Amino acid sequence: MTELSRRSSQRRTTSPPPHSHHYHSMAPPYAREEPILQDQAPPSYSSLRNLPMIPSPPTDARSIRFRNMLLSLSATPLSWENPGLLDEALRMVPIDRIQTEAEEESMILQAEAESLGKKPEWGYQDCAIKALMKWFKQSFFTWVNNPQCDACFCPTISVGTTAATDDEAARGATRVELYRCSQPECGAFARFPRYSDAFVLLQTRRGRVGEWVSCFGMLCRAMNARVRWVWNSEDHVWLEVYSAHAKRWVHADVCEGVWDRPRLYAEGWRRKLGYCIAFSADGAMDVTRRYCRNPAKYGKERARTPEPCLLHILNEIRSIRRRDMPKQEKFRLEGEDIRERKELQAYVVMAIAAEICKLMPGARADGAQWSDPDAQKAEEARQTGETQYVRAPGQGNRQNPHNPHNPRRDQEGR
Numbered sequence: 001m002t003e004l005s006r007r008s009s010q011r012r013t014t015s016p017p018p019h020s021h022h023y024h025s026m027a028p029p030y031a032r033e034e035p036i037l038q039d040q041a042p043p044s045y046s047s048l049r050n051l052p053m054i055p056s057p058p059t060d061a062r063s064i065r066f067r068n069m070l071l072s073l074s075a076t077p078l079s080w081e082n083p084g085l086l087d088e089a090l091r092m093v094p095i096d097r098i099q100t101e102a103e104e105e106s107m108i109l110q111a112e113a114e115s116l117g118k119k120p121e122w123g124y125q126d127c128a129i130k131a132l133m134k135w136f137k138q139s140f141f142t143w144v145n146n147p148q149c150d151a152c153f154c155p156t157i158s159v160g161t162t163a164a165t166d167d168e169a170a171r172g173a174t175r176v177e178l179y180r181c182s183q184p185e186c187g188a189f190a191r192f193p194r195y196s197d198a199f200v201l202l203q204t205r206r207g208r209v210g211e212w213v214s215c216f217g218m219l220c221r222a223m224n225a226r227v228r229w230v231w232n233s234e235d236h237v238w239l240e241v242y243s244a245h246a247k248r249w250v251h252a253d254v255c256e257g258v259w260d261r262p263r264l265y266a267e268g269w270r271r272k273l274g275y276c277i278a279f280s281a282d283g284a285m286d287v288t289r290r291y292c293r294n295p296a297k298y299g300k301e302r303a304r305t306p307e308p309c310l311l312h313i314l315n316e317i318r319s320i321r322r323r324d325m326p327k328q329e330k331f332r333l334e335g336e337d338i339r340e341r342k343e344l345q346a347y348v349v350m351a352i353a354a355e356i357c358k359l360m361p362g363a364r365a366d367g368a369q370w371s372d373p374d375a376q377k378a379e380e381a382r383q384t385g386e387t388q389y390v391r392a393p394g395q396g397n398r399q400n401p402h403n404p405h406n407p408r409r410d411q412e413g414r
């Protein structure tokens with residue numbers, strides 16, 4: 001930021017005063033018609049830092065429906081908060097192996113950082129979650145599109161849904177998918193009850209994205225990490241884990257086995273994103289900007305409610321979650337929220353700066369281009385995205401309408 005303001009003020013000394021621009025939070029300010037000319041100053045960044053948005057309560061039916069849906073989604077990570085069950089869950093985890101792996105990685109990072117005179121990128125706890133994710137994906141949980149035939153282990157074909165048995169219902173299955181063996185001489189049926197209870201999933205150890213994220217999120221809690229469940233309006237879910245070492249929330253997608261690649265969905269998968277909202281046991285935050293750095297290119301229309309209403313709804317959820325907390329704890333969390341809003345704001349500024357530099361080649365006297373410090377991550381996301389496309393058929397259809405966490409279906413009854 002300081003670098004950016006320095007450069008922009010340098011430009012201003014030789015330019016007429018900047019035009020006044022008023023940006024909305026997600027509106028792409030650089031999607032303007034005419035390119036910036038050399039003799040014009042970049043837009044005023046101060047308008048971005050002080051968005052004049054006052055939260056306002058939702059009043060129209062659509063906004064109220066969205067509020068109720070978010071309120072209900074926000075309860076997802078609360079279901080993991082059961083100390084007794086978390087202790088029990090931890091017994092399923094090869095903790096020695098994970099600790100050894102985490103110690104090794106954090107020692108390597110420490111040594112690398114020391115040789116460069118820098119702080120290591122990740123701390124021990126971060127490395128432990130990364131090791132947990134690796135074990136979970138490689139050895140513990142299975143991805144299921146169509147379940148195997150129980151009788152002959154052949155592939156099956158979907159024949160719709162069926163009623164849950166008493167046992168399935170007791171374990172919380174609201175829906176059971178039914179499949180028939182593809183071998184005509186066998187013809188056996190295979191049931192796929194869709195569980196959402198993370199502790200039940202510890203036993204079944206299979207599912208699609210909703211099951212993966214729910215079970216892994218609970219195990220992160222069992223390892224004492226702070227976890228967020230991130231709902232995305234384009235039918236995907238993932239997690240964020242708080243890194244006490246990096247002092248920020250870190251993207252973690254267990255289905256992909258990726259850590260801190262927030263640009264994976266937009267720039268990697270070329271997916272347009274509307275809303276990405278993170279919920280934890282102690283808060284809620286609109287984190288869309290972390291995942292959609294270039295709203296002009298990858299942003300989707302946010303029409304579920306006016307932006308001031310969304311602010312109000314998230315404030316409401318935060319205050320519910322923090323209602324019974326000691327004052328000091330609330331204060332600490334508010335500080336964390338402020339830091340995160342600055343972080344999210346900076347992504348927008350960085351994207352604008354990179355875009356402006358593209359529009360003004362050779363604008364700087366030394367001929368150097370200002371480059372997006374996050375560009376390497378974008379490149380990594382693109383590469384991961386390409387791998388993803390190759391791997392996609394075996395990994396299941398992410399647009400699958402049977403996703404148990406498809407909030408449009410579950411929450412709005414569609």
Ligand SMILES: [Zn+2]
Pocket residue numbers: 149150151152153154181182183186187188
């Ligand atoms: Zn069969």
